[in-house]
Amino acid sequence: MKGLKDKVAIITGSGQGIGKATALLFAKEGATVIVAEYNKDTGEAVATEINEAGGEGRFVQVDIADRESVQALISDVVETNGSIDILVNNAGVIKDNTLEKMTDEEFDRVISVNLRGTYICTKEAADIMCNQSSGVILNAASVVALYGNFGQTNYVASKAGVIGMTKVWARELGKYGIRVNAVAPGFISTDMIKDIPENVIEMMLKKIPLRRMGQIEEVASVYAWLASDDASYVTGTVINVDGGVVV
Numbered sequence: 001m002k003g004l005k006d007k008v009a010i011i012t013g014s015g016q017g018i019g020k021a022t023a024l025l026f027a028k029e030g031a032t033v034i035v036a037e038y039n040k041d042t043g044e045a046v047a048t049e050i051n052e053a054g055g056e057g058r059f060v061q062v063d064i065a066d067r068e069s070v071q072a073l074i075s076d077v078v079e080t081n082g083s084i085d086i087l088v089n090n091a092g093v094i095k096d097n098t099l100e101k102m103t104d105e106e107f108d109r110v111i112s113v114n115l116r117g118t119y120i121c122t123k124e125a126a127d128i129m130c131n132q133s134s135g136v137i138l139n140a141a142s143v144v145a146l147y148g149n150f151g152q153t154n155y156v157a158s159k160a161g162v163i164g165m166t167k168v169w170a171r172e173l174g175k176y177g178i179r180v181n182a183v184a185p186g187f188i189s190t191d192m193i194k195d196i197p198e199n200v201i202e203m204m205l206k207k208i209p210l211r212r213m214g215q216i217e218e219v220a221s222v223y224a225w226l227a228s229d230d231a232s233y234v235t236g237t238v239i240n241v242d243g244g245v246v247v
Helices: 017-028 040-052 067-081 104-132 153-176 198-206 216-227
Strands: 008-012 032-037 056-061 086-089 135-140 178-185 238-241
Touching (some): 008 017, 008 067, 017 040, 017 086, 067 104, 135 216
Parallel strands (some): 008 032, 135 178, 178 238
């Protein structure tokens, strides 16, 4: 992958799942990875795994919904690593419920983390990238933002908002040499699906043309490509990694 070596990449929510796979892949490709994670145990574990494999990884605890916490993260990275070349806004939460049963607290929490958190991280990192006249910002969307999903009013709203912000930021930041793109995963095999009944999983698989769930590494590889120089003329786009479920 051209252009990841020696780049400084912040990956939020990289203590597990897609974020972890992305952090490990970026490190393997030569990037210095900041494991920006709220959970101290998982964040430190991923950073340790990167370093033991011969890469460069460092854990920094952050709550992306809190501006002061994000500002502390950005200051730490600039002071320690000198620059921020890549930001992957991967962190997110799910609190599913039907519209009838959803509480304001459930709605607000998902919007606060998934949408506002992505906004805060991007705003703080973009200031650094604009001064550098370079940078890559990658946002975690979802295919449900494109077609909706039962019981996910808050999550769908947050991810649809992320797609919208991605396109706005690509327009606004392009003149500074900053590319902004989003990745929209479909049905991916992560810990988040472990409690889904088997019959529901079988029903979902029938809707996927490739007839299987995606793997976290398959999403990570798209992030890596978008962050690399191989995608130097790609901005403002959303790439679905969904096995064809949205065609």
